[in-house]
Amino acid sequence: MQKKIFIKSYGCQMNVYDSDRMLDLMKPYGYDITYEIKDASLIILNTCHIREKATEKVYSEIGKINKLKKGENYKLIIAGCVAQAEGEEIKKRAPTVNAIVGPQSYHMLPNIVSKFDKKHNTIVNTDFLTKTKFDKLQFGKPNSSSVFVTIQEGCNKFCTFCVVPYTRGAEYSRPIQDIINEINNYSKNGVKEITLLGQNVNSYHGLDTNQNERRLDYLINKISEIDSIKRIRYMTSHPTDMDKELINCHKYNDKLMPFVHLPIQTGSDKILKLMNRNYKVNEYLRIIEKLRLAKEDIALSSDFIVGFPGETDKDFDQTMRLIEKVKFSIAYSFCYSLRPGTPASNLSDQIDYKIKKERLYILQSLLKKQQKSYNEKFIGRNLEILFEKIGKHKNQFVGRSVYNQSVFMNSQKNLLGSIIKANINNTTNFALSAIPSI
DSSP states (O other), X not given: OOOEEEEEEOSSHHHHHHHHHHHHHHGGGTOEEOSOGXXXXXXXXXXXXXXXXXXXXXXXXXXXXXHHTTTSOOEEEEEEHHHHHHHHHHHHXXXXXXXXXXXXXXXXXXHHHHTOOTTOOOEEEOOOOHHHHHHHOOOOOOSSSEEEEEEEEOOSOOOTTOOHHHHTOSOEEOOHXXXXXXXXXXXXXXXXXXXXXXXXXXXXXXXXXXXXXXXXXXXXXXXXXXXXXXXXXEEOOOGGGOOHHHHHHHHHOXXXXXXXXXXXXXXXXXXXXXXXXXXXXXXXXXXXXXXXXXOTTOEEEEEEEESOTTOOHHHHHHHHHHHHHHOOSEEEEEEOOOOXXXXXXXXXXXXXXXXXXXXXXXXHHXXXXXXXXXXXXXXXXXEEEEEEEEOSSTTEEEEEOTTOOEEEEEOSSOOTTOEEEEEEEEEOSSEEEEEXXX
C-alpha cells in the first residue's frame, strides 16, 4: 500500500509551520502528502486549544474519520495543543487514536510511528522538549514563495485568559545561526518572503555564534543580508516587548514590511489589569505613536476579546473609543472563551453570552468599516504585490501587498513567486483587486 499522509492544521500560523515540519519529518520514510483524507494511511490532526469547545471539535473530527475510514488500515495521530492539554483524556475517550503528541515533542514522530502495534496501544508523548525538537526538525523544499519560520516558542506572560503557557511551555528562542540556516535553505528554493513566528515574537532573545543574546531587530537585520529574501514580517507581538530598537528597524530596514500585528485585547485599563497584560491603554497608544513616527504609512493590526469577566458597558465603550482613535487596517475579535485551568475561568463576574454577542457585533461592525475605508484609499495606487498562490477562478493569482492586504489579479502569465507592481482598481471588505501597472 502506498503511504499517504494527511495533515489538518487548526488555529495559528505556528501550527501551519509545525504541520509543514511534520510532513518533512515523514517524507524520508516514504510518506507522500495527500489532500484527501480518504486516501490517507496516516492522518494527523494538529490541534489548537485557544477557542471554546476546541476539545469537543477534535472528538467530533475523530468520529467522522472513524466513520469514513471504517474497515481500512490507517493510523490516526492527535498533535498540537489539545493533545498537550487533554492527552490522557483523549486516550480514554478515543481508543481509535494511535498516538497523542504535544507541540514540543512532535519531532519524535518517526520513532512514534515505528512503534505502532496491532494491539492498538495508544502512545502518549507530551514532554516539553523544545531545544531537542528544533535540533531534530527537517526543513524540506517549500511550496510557496512566502514561508513561516518559528523563531520563538512558549510564553512567560501568563495572561489570565490564555492556555499557551500551559500547552507551549516557557519562552524559548532559537539560536540566530539555526534560523539563518533554515532561511538560507528556503531562499535557495525560491522563497522571497519570511514571516517570523512566535507566541511573543518580539520577546525573542536568541544567541549569536559568540553566545551573545540578541533581540528581534538584530535577527531581522541579519536576515535582510540574504539578497534573495525581499520581504520580512513578524507576528505575534506583545506591547511590553515593543522596544525602540525594533521600532527603529521599521524606519531603517527597507525589507521589513510596514505592518505590525500588536494585540491590545481591550481598551479598558481595568480589564487589562484583570487580564494581567501589564500595560495601560495610554502606554499602548504611545507605542502606536512611535511606530507611526518611525514609519508614517505603517499598517496596524490588533486582537480584541469582547465580554471578558467583569466587562461593563463603560469598559466596552472605552474599547470602541480606542478603535476609533487608532484606526486599524485590520483586526481580529472574539467573544471571551472560558478555558478550564486558566485564572480567568475562576472569575465570578462572567458575562452573559447574549451580551457578549451583541457587543461583538457592534465592535466588528466598526472594525469592518475601518478596514473597508483603509482599503479604499489604495484604489488607483500602484503597489508591489508578491503573488503566492493560484486563485479560485481561471487565470487568477493571489498575493499580498507590503501592507499585508490580500490582492487578486488575473493574468495569462504565471505570476507565482513574482513581485509585481500592480494598479489597485477595486476593493472588497477584505481584499484588493488589481490590474497590471502600465
